[in-house]
Amino acid sequence: MSHKKLLQSEDCLVTEVGKAYLRERVVMRGKDLHHDLGDLDWFAVHLYSITGRIFKEKELELLNYIWSSTSYPDPSIWPNNTAALAGSVRSTASLAMAAGLINSEATLFGGRPLKKTQDFFLRAKKAKNNGLSLEQIVEQEIKNNGVIFGYGRPLANVDERVPHTIKKVQELGFADGECVKMALEINDYLVETRKIAMNIVALDGAIGADFGFTPEEFHLYMNLCFYAGQPACYLDAVEKPEGSFFPVRCSSITFDGVGRRSWDC
Amino acid sequence: MSNKRQVYHTNIWEEEAEADNPFAAKAAYCHGYDVYGEILQKASWFEYLYLMFKGERPTAEQAVLLEKLAIALANPGPREASVRAAMNGGVSKAAHASSLMAALAVGAGQYGGSHEVYILMDLWKQCGLDLEIWTNKLLEPADDSQADIWLPMEHSPGFDPNGESCPTFVLQTLEVLTSVSPGKSLNWLQTNREALEEKVGYPLAMSGVIAAAFNDLEMNNHQSSMLYLMLRLPGAAAHAIEQRDVGWKNFPFFSHAIEITNDPGDKGLPTIDGVNL
Numbered sequence: 001m002s003h004k005k006l007l008q009s010e011d012c013l014v015t016e017v018g019k020a021y022l023r024e025r026v027v028m029r030g031k032d033l034h035h036d037l038g039d040l041d042w043f044a045v046h047l048y049s050i051t052g053r054i055f056k057e058k059e060l061e062l063l064n065y066i067w068s069s070t071s072y073p074d075p076s077i078w079p080n081n082t083a084a085l086a087g088s089v090r091s092t093a094s095l096a097m098a099a100g101l102i103n104s105e106a107t108l109f110g111g112r113p114l115k116k117t118q119d120f121f122l123r124a125k126k127a128k129n130n131g132l133s134l135e136q137i138v139e140q141e142i143k144n145n146g147v148i149f150g151y152g153r154p155l156a157n158v159d160e161r162v163p164h165t166i167k168k169v170q171e172l173g174f175a176d177g178e179c180v181k182m183a184l185e186i187n188d189y190l191v192e193t194r195k196i197a198m199n200i201v202a203l204d205g206a207i208g209a210d211f212g213f214t215p216e217e218f219h220l221y222m223n224l225c226f227y228a229g230q231p232a233c234y235l236d237a238v239e240k241p242e243g244s245f246f247p248v249r250c251s252s253i254t255f256d257g258v259g260r261r262s263w264d265c
Numbered sequence: 266m267s268n269k270r271q272v273y274h275t276n277i278w279e280e281e282a283e284a285d286n287p288f289a290a291k292a293a294y295c296h297g298y299d300v301y302g303e304i305l306q307k308a309s310w311f312e313y314l315y316l317m318f319k320g321e322r323p324t325a326e327q328a329v330l331l332e333k334l335a336i337a338l339a340n341p342g343p344r345e346a347s348v349r350a351a352m353n354g355g356v357s358k359a360a361h362a363s364s365l366m367a368a369l370a371v372g373a374g375q376y377g378g379s380h381e382v383y384i385l386m387d388l389w390k391q392c393g394l395d396l397e398i399w400t401n402k403l404l405e406p407a408d409d410s411q412a413d414i415w416l417p418m419e420h421s422p423g424f425d426p427n428g429e430s431c432p433t434f435v436l437q438t439l440e441v442l443t444s445v446s447p448g449k450s451l452n453w454l455q456t457n458r459e460a461l462e463e464k465v466g467y468p469l470a471m472s473g474v475i476a477a478a479f480n481d482l483e484m485n486n487h488q489s490s491m492l493y494l495m496l497r498l499p500g501a502a503a504h505a506i507e508q509r510d511v512g513w514k515n516f517p518f519f520s521h522a523i524e525i526t527n528d529p530g531d532k533g534l535p536t537i538d539g540v541n542l
Contacts, residue, residue: 002467014526016526016527019528025531027529035532092360095363095366116411119412123411215412247288250288250290253278255275255278258276260297263322264307
């Protein structure tokens with residue numbers, strides 16, 4: 001290795017992604033943004049930017065629904081909570097939204113489980129085509145990773161998004177997708193063998209795999225899926241007195257550490 | 266509504282409330298030490314920083330190493346990606362936090378950023394001072410067989426795939442940090458640098474030196490990654506502020522250097538009758 005690559009790209013970027021010829025026109029992935037893509041809605045343009053594909057109307061409807069159905073304006077949910085905290089201390093709207101957004105690229109929810117689940121379905125599809133049974137695929141995944149992201153919900157706790165999304169998937173004609181079907185079959189298998197069920201991540205990942213996203217594309221598409229709840233939480237906090245978003249009293253910090261000591265000892 | 270009051274649990278921080286306001290602290294204690302009654306008067310910034318992260322006061326040597334490390338990291342300079350991101354916020358006169366958030370996001374990466382340090386700290390744990398294990402692990406540092414939010418690692422962490430020889434400032438940092446370190450990692454790295462570079466095929470980078478220093482400070486992967494992010498912010502901030510006044514006319518704008526290979530051509534602007542554009 002050497003610095004030759006740096007020399008080659010020091011003042012030159014060759015790309016298919018696009019360019020703004022300011023005062024004239026803008027090219028996005030080989031199409032004129034205003035002439036060729038101007039009749040698409042923003043959501044379709046966003047997906048075109050990510051994938052270079054113009055999705056069909058029903059695909060867009062389902063992908064849009066995945067976002068809408070995760071737009072919870074509840075300030076107890078961590079990204080919204082961050083946005084509301086920013087509002088409560090009167091930070092700016094964009095800082096608040098960015099802070100909330102990056103909180104959702106998490107491991108307990110959001111970014112990491114979504115991407116890993118979609119990747120699992122891409123791998124599972126390949127394994128199935130190579131002749132592995134569903135049981136083998138599931139057990140191998142659990143053996144290798146300890147979990148299958150998207151599953152693990154106790155049976156008593158319904159993820160309210162799951163039935164809504166399945167209904168939408170059926171209405172729009174995507175219920176026969178290979179990975180969607182597999183997601184439901186895995187759900188049945190895990191309910192039977194381990195008494196755990198799917199959450200929305202499994203369904204989202206399966207849809208992403210059926211729609212042909214790469215893991216990186218799916219990551220970018222899902223990036224904003226919680227976003228729409230944030231502005232409302234921010235504004236609500238802004239409208240209330242400064243610092244009054246769930247204020248924490250001193251005694252609400254539960255200290256479990258070492259006792260008092262002197263710096264000089 | 267529930268009457269159950271939510272609480273935060275911590276081993277780091279304890280507060281006593283003022284008698285007249287449960288939301289105002291009369292005293293705050295960090296790992297048992299009175300912050301405003303004692304630490305403020307008696308501790309250095311780096312003693313306090315070490316205490317906060319590690320739960321105990323540093324030895325004199327540890328405090329010096331942390332301070333020297335912080336000086337080495339404080340300003341990666343305006344060519345570095347995280348500082349450039351901060352300057353984009355500065356030159357456009359965005360909110361100050363946007364510059365630092367941009368610096369953190371870009372400075373979190375795997376090529377010279379905090380995630381590279383995170384990976385290196387895992388390697389220190391696995392490899393210790395064993396040259397053979399290190400040389401093997403550096404060629405395959407992480408299991409990238411499955412997708413993750415972090416992209417597959419493209420180079421040996423701690424080394425610069427775009428480098429020729431180890432830059433002087435990296436060697437100077439390694440020399441100074443090794444000279445004040447109470448641990449063995451920096452000394453081992455200095456002794457084995459050339460052997461490692463030969464195996465990897467490119468030179469040691471600053472991230473490699475800093476990770477060894479964090480190991481000598483007995484920081485774990487999370488602590489090291491966070492400190493690496495934080496300690497590089499002063500330069501990002503200073504350069505972002507400076508660019509507000511330098512101005513956009515004197516700031517790089519790379520449009521001329523972008524060449525697209527799939528240009529559909531100019532289709533013209535619409536003519537709008539009755540509007541003087």
